[in-house]
Amino acid sequence: MSSKLMFNPRNAYGEALIELGEKHKNLVVLDADLSKSTKTIMFAKKYPERFFEMGIAEANMISTAAGLASCGKIPFVSTFAVFATGRVYDQIRMDVAYSRANVKIFATHGGISVGEDGASHQMIEDIALMRALPNMTVLAPSDATQTKKIVHLMAENIGPMYARVGRADAPIIYSEKDLEELKIGKGIVVEDGKDITFIATGTMVEPALEAKKILKEQGISARVIDMHTVKPLDEKLVLKCAKETKAIITAEEHSIIGGLGSAVAEILAENNVQTRFLRMGIKDVFCESGSPAELWEKYELNEKHMVKKAQNLLKK
Amino acid sequence: MKKLSQKELLKLDLIAVRIRKHIIEMLYQAKSGHPGGSLSAVDALVALYFVHMNHNPKKPNDPNRDRFILSKGHAAPALYATLAESGYFNVKELGKLRKINSILQGHPVCTSTPGVEASTGSLGHGLSFSNGVALAGKLDKKDYKVYCMMGDGETEEGQVWEAAAVASHYKLDNITAMIDRNYLQIDGNTEDVLKLESVKERWSSFGWHTIEIEGHNIKKILEALDQADNTKNKPTMIILNTIKGKGVSFMENNVDFHGVPPNQMERNYAMEELTQLEIKLEAQLK
Numbered sequence A: 001m002s003s004k005l006m007f008n009p010r011n012a013y014g015e016a017l018i019e020l021g022e023k024h025k026n027l028v029v030l031d032a033d034l035s036k037s038t039k040t041i042m043f044a045k046k047y048p049e050r051f052f053e054m055g056i057a058e059a060n061m062i063s064t065a066a067g068l069a070s071c072g073k074i075p076f077v078s079t080f081a082v083f084a085t086g087r088v089y090d091q092i093r094m095d096v097a098y099s100r101a102n103v104k105i106f107a108t109h110g111g112i113s114v115g116e117d118g119a120s121h122q123m124i125e126d127i128a129l130m131r132a133l134p135n136m137t138v139l140a141p142s143d144a145t146q147t148k149k150i151v152h153l154m155a156e157n158i159g160p161m162y163a164r165v166g167r168a169d170a171p172i173i174y175s176e177k178d179l180e181e182l183k184i185g186k187g188i189v190v191e192d193g194k195d196i197t198f199i200a201t202g203t204m205v206e207p208a209l210e211a212k213k214i215l216k217e218q219g220i221s222a223r224v225i226d227m228h229t230v231k232p233l234d235e236k237l238v239l240k241c242a243k244e245t246k247a248i249i250t251a252e253e254h255s256i257i258g259g260l261g262s263a264v265a266e267i268l269a270e271n272n273v274q275t276r277f278l279r280m281g282i283k284d285v286f287c288e289s290g291s292p293a294e295l296w297e298k299y300e301l302n303e304k305h306m307v308k309k310a311q312n313l314l315k316k
Numbered sequence B: 001m002k003k004l005s006q007k008e009l010l011k012l013d014l015i016a017v018r019i020r021k022h023i024i025e026m027l028y029q030a031k032s033g034h035p036g037g038s039l040s041a042v043d044a045l046v047a048l049y050f051v052h053m054n055h056n057p058k059k060p061n062d063p064n065r066d067r068f069i070l071s072k073g074h075a076a077p078a079l080y081a082t083l084a085e086s087g088y089f090n091v092k093e094l095g096k097l098r099k100i101n102s103i104l105q106g107h108p109v110c111t112s113t114p115g116v117e118a119s120t121g122s123l124g125h126g127l128s129f130s131n132g133v134a135l136a137g138k139l140d141k142k143d144y145k146v147y148c149m150m151g152d153g154e155t156e157e158g159q160v161w162e163a164a165a166v167a168s169h170y171k172l173d174n175i176t177a178m179i180d181r182n183y184l185q186i187d188g189n190t191e192d193v194l195k196l197e198s199v200k201e202r203w204s205s206f207g208w209h210t211i212e213i214e215g216h217n218i219k220k221i222l223e224a225l226d227q228a229d230n231t232k233n234k235p236t237m238i239i240l241n242t243i244k245g246k247g248v249s250f251m252e253n254n255v256d257f258h259g260v261p262p263n264q265m266e267r268n269y270a271m272e273e274l275t276q277l278e279i280k281l282e283a284q285l286k
């Protein structure tokens, strides 16, 4: 891990906003007293007149963004994932999703790797909440390069969208060139394989790639899918993997209820696909304070556990 | 209230210094957390837990106890150190703040820590929760009191004003809320982020009895708490004019120490300052 090039997806978000601000004069940014953490401060410094500090008042921020969108602005709204979804669910539901407002909610500090702040700040239900909303697109980029690309796509495609990244620095997986063809709703086959498929999203793509390497030494060939878009889900790709490999494991820094794992399970079940299947994620508990690495270990969300789960699943 | 002697007041100041030392050490060990808002809240916590509140650390679930709700949950280190010094749990636990498998989570959790009344950390909930506790007290004809502390930035949350209306409407005179008015939040000064202007007038206009005092003077805090308890038919808001980072010179009024722990050098320096103050107070007590 240490030899890998690390970059924080939040910084990539800040950089993307600056680029987009130049290109789209109608792009505006709102934040709720967390601009230093979400990195919207980068945009605020460059375009102070298009940045709105809304104070610690997230519900108001979402509805305000919807109003801005109704007048042709492209609002990017940022705060921690826990405050960007759960706290403001009804505002998103009415003013953004139902109204098909062109609001882009970009949340940082998603998942348990928020770490020491504890379960109050570890958002593990945001994907489920956002996925349940009609009209909402749900995104979880896996590294800084992809984050930047996805932020551009969010600005350039119309409609309500939610994206979440983690807090921590993340190893770089992609070059810009790798992602030239990236499309919302189209998963990426990062590594091919024939025995088992990891369908991972966000922060779990990187450990899945590590798990693949370890499994390879044991003679197991794993495919790794980066499912950066959880909704609309790339159903075709899911079904293809179910056909071409013997088992599927989904991996997400999110509850096993309602997120990527659920979405994939729904597709498999409704298409009468018989396959070995396992959801990796938080097993319907609130986690706790600790370092990200300790938490990933305790709650079984690292490459080590992916390897173990893959071995067991293939034995079944 | 019983009149406190000069010596008793000095003892309270000494407890406050010790709690501040705990906070610095806890945050240094945890390598994350919120020094500024923890340090600014200490004196009010000392006044509540060491004098004013009716509570028993050996019986944390006593139905007749007074309740304290820390709505600004990021000041958990101040609450934990106060609870430990009061005897709710061993002071040794403080070293495990924010570590895995600890009873001391990054933000307060009522199911993890003895003495913690409400799970907070998402700002803006505490006063509503306090209203519930106060309404239950009225229903059950119990005479316990409810104390709730909020940050000044926290009162930007709309929910706070929903709660303000309810407390006033139901004449919840068993509630005393406090605002840690340190003029700072994360993105800067409260008046630049989202101006609060006259906090006192806002609360008065919502039907609250409001008192504004120096928030690091324990004697004045105790007087205000007494006045609050004697105020009938309306809730009381005590605006504590405080200094974020109080007690550690380089953290005072420094927005950069909102959510960044001291490094080793800063910790040593802070401990030295606080220890000097401790020695001075001990000498005065002799």
Ligand SMILES: Cc1ncc(C[n+]2csc(CCOP(=O)(O)OP(=O)(O)O)c2C)c(N)n1
Residues within 6 Å of the ligand: A032, A033, A034, A056, A083, A087, B036, B037, B038, B040, B072, B074, B121, B122, B123, B124, B150, B151, B152, B153, B154, B155, B180, B182, B184, B185, B186, B244, B258
């Ligand atoms: C609902 C919610 N939004 C945002 C945050 C992130 N946050 C933690 S502390 C803080 C600033 C709090 O400022 P203030 O209330 O003035 O507290 P103090 O100055 O006493 O630390 C913010 C925005 C949060 N914890 N909860």
Ligand SMILES: [Mg+2]
Residues within 6 Å of the ligand: B151, B152, B153, B180, B181, B182, B183, B184, B185
């Ligand atoms: Mg403040």
